[in-house]
Amino acid sequence: MASSEGPRFMKLKLILLVLACSALCTAQQHDEKPGEERELLVTQFSISGVPAIQGLLELSRSESVPLGIVVDGDRLCKTQVSYSGSNVPLSFVVKSIVGQVPGYSWERGQDSPVLLVTPVSVRPATEQFLNIVDHRYGPMKANLQTLALTLWVHIRYVLYPDQGTAGSILSSKDDREFELEARDATVRQILDRMAALAKGTWVLRPLPPTLAKLAGDLPFAIFSSFGQVGSDLGGLCSTEAEQPARK
Amino acid sequence: MQQTIQPGEQMWVNFADLIHHGVPDRKGNVLPADLNSATYDLQDLNPSPGSLMQGTLVLDNVWGNQVQPQLPECCGFPSPAWDPDSYEIGVGGVFPGYIEGVDECNDQLENISYDFSAWSSKNPAVAAVTTEQVQGVSPGFTTGSAGGWVLEGSGDICAERDVQVSVPITVQVPTASRITQTLSSHSVNSASFPTCTGTQAGWYRQVEKIVTDQNGADIVLSGQNLSETVTVGTPNDLGITGTPQMGTAVTDESGNFDDTFFVCSSSCPASSGQTDLSQTISDVLPSGGNPYNLSPNALVYKCTSITINGQ
Numbered sequence: 088m089a090s091s092e093g094p095r096f097m098k099l100k101l102i103l104l105v106l107a108c109s110a111l112c113t114a115q116q117h118d119e120k121p122g123e124e125r126e127l128l129v130t131q132f133s134i135s136g137v138p139a140i141q142g143l144l145e146l147s148r149s150e151s152v153p154l155g156i157v158v159d160g161d162r163l164c165k166t167q168v169s170y171s172g173s174n175v176p177l178s179f180v181v182k183s184i185v186g187q188v189p190g191y192s193w194e195r196g197q198d199s200p201v202l203l204v205t206p207v208s209v210r211p212a213t214e215q216f217l218n219i220v221d222h223r224y225g226p227m228k229a230n231l232q233t234l235a236l237t238l239w240v241h242i243r244y245v246l247y248p249d250q251g252t253a254g255s256i257l258s259s260k261d262d263r264e265f266e267l268e269a270r271d272a273t274v275r276q277i278l279d280r281m282a283a284l285a286k287g288t289w290v291l292r293p294l295p296p297t298l299a300k301l302a303g304d305l306p307f308a309i310f311s312s313f314g315q316v317g318s319d320l321g322g323l324c325s326t327e328a329e330q331p332a333r334k
Numbered sequence: 335m336q337q338t339i340q341p342g343e344q345m346w347v348n349f350a351d352l353i354h355h356g357v358p359d360r361k362g363n364v365l366p367a368d369l370n371s372a373t374y375d376l377q378d379l380n381p382s383p384g385s386l387m388q389g390t391l392v393l394d395n396v397w398g399n400q401v402q403p404q405l406p407e408c409c410g411f412p413s414p415a416w417d418p419d420s421y422e423i424g425v426g427g428v429f430p431g432y433i434e435g436v437d438e439c440n441d442q443l444e445n446i447s448y449d450f451s452a453w454s455s456k457n458p459a460v461a462a463v464t465t466e467q468v469q470g471v472s473p474g475f476t477t478g479s480a481g482g483w484v485l486e487g488s489g490d491i492c493a494e495r496d497v498q499v500s501v502p503i504t505v506q507v508p509t510a511s512r513i514t515q516t517l518s519s520h521s522v523n524s525a526s527f528p529t530c531t532g533t534q535a536g537w538y539r540q541v542e543k544i545v546t547d548q549n550g551a552d553i554v555l556s557g558q559n560l561s562e563t564v565t566v567g568t569p570n571d572l573g574i575t576g577t578p579q580m581g582t583a584v585t586d587e588s589g590n591f592d593d594t595f596f597v598c599s600s601s602c603p604a605s606s607g608q609t610d611l612s613q614t615i616s617d618v619l620p621s622g623g624n625p626y627n628l629s630p631n632a633l634v635y636k637c638t639s640i641t642i643n644g645q
Contacts, residue, residue: 223524223531233594240598241531248532251574251599253635255564255613257581258592303576
């Protein structure tokens with residue numbers, strides 16, 4: 088008896104095992120968060136004696152990976168960093184570069200593929216700025232400059248609802264356009280989305296002590312092979328000009 | 335054998351005498367005494383088609399056989415000219431240039447630059463002209479020239495003519511910009527078009543532009559790097575503060591770029607007021623160098639329109 092039922096029992100166990108594994112694997116795939124996706128291996132990257140912020144921008148550009156950088160003070164601009172390595176995870180490279188800058192750390196976004204480089208101690212104004220909620224962004228399809236400017240118009244409305252915003256956006260005829268829509272998203276989340284779309288880096292310049300004193304110039308920049316928005320590298324570490332007192 | 339003859343002269347060569355008398359050539363070689371047939375070449379050592387022509391060939395003096403040998407054929411190119419027939423180029427811009435003419439034998443337009451050996455510029459400080467190439471040096475106007483010997487006529491009636499052809503060259507200075515077309519112009523609010531948000535509303539206008547030169551001519555040049563500054567002036571009825579100058583653009587092969595203007599204000603859509611702004615575009619040519627600041631554009635933003643220099 089045992090010998091005749093044995094194979095049938097084994098076959099049933101095998102089927103159950105396959106089904107269980109199949110279900111488990113599927114569940115694992117669905118539970119995978121953006122930040123936990125298989126991490127990019129950096130084939131080859133090296134920098135030598137460059138400002139940390141420049142090294143990070145080069146990493147983003149050469150590997151087409153989205154980064155977010157919060158600049159506070161001038162350490163990211165003045166600290167010279169070096170790195171050389173091959174076939175290492177992206178986070179290892181970021182960690183190696185940021186580790187050379189006193190007072191800075193990095194983190195992986197919980198709901199975003201963007202690696203964020205930020206001061207260990209983020210000032211309240213910076214936190215407040217990145218956590219401003221835009222209740223309705225888009226849907227819109229536009230170049231990077233227009234996407235960024237639209238976000239800035241919305242931020243200004245939240246901060247200064249009685250003040251108008253006007254602008255001009257020069258653009259090339261062949262600018263790449265991206266589609267973006269967000270509801271009740273924070274500024275950081277929208278910047279992350281832009282960086283992810285453009286495979287670039289958003290950089291928040293140093294802010295004044297209070298957002299009430301934020302001037303009209305764009306306080307963030309985006310660097311991407313599809314275009315650059317805001318300050319160039321040289322202007323990233325200058326403190327955002329304060330708005331002149333209104334008479 | 336090698337012999338010099340004067341214009342209008344002719345000379346006869348009797349091959350039978352050369353053979354029978356064993357006349358050596360300039361290298362001392364003689365024709366074999368038993369030679370009864372051969373081929374020959376007639377070569378003009380100072381090529382100038384039409385100046386040396388084989389008149390007739392007598393094959394047999396006894397029987398009087400005479401044939402007309404194949405005469406040299408030529409195809410002339412009357413009225414050669416530059417292609418292009420004028421240049422509007424930026425400083426540092428390098429463009430090709432050819433001399434073309436219509437082949438009188440087949441009426442086809444052909445590049446005959448190879449006939450031209452002297453390429454020059456009347457004012458090299460403005461533009462440099464070298465073989466099949468024109469380069470802008472500094473803003474201004476000059477004339478490029480190419481000189482050479484060109485065949486005129488066709489068939490066996492041909493002559494070479496010393497020809498000079500010239501072309502006007504304007505080295506353009508980025509001076510201003512103009513609207514080539516409006517791509518979009520409409521009101522905006524948080525519901526209809528998400529540039530504005532909340533209770534703000536305003537206007538949106540997208541135009542296509544081109545940079546113009548000191549004479550008002552379009553600068554059709556790709557790779558111009560443009561950036562801008564915009565400042566708020568008076569009146570400022572729409573309460574504009576902080577004016578983003580986001581723009582950077584690179585002109586396409588037609589010299590075109592886009593410019594998008596917008597205004598969002600709590601005063602809109604009700605207000606009939608306006609805010610005046612001034613826009614200055616800087617232009618760095620593909621060759622590099624210092625940026626050219628174009629003439630400022632006067633922008634008038636209203637809740638129901640945006641105009642640029644009154645347009």
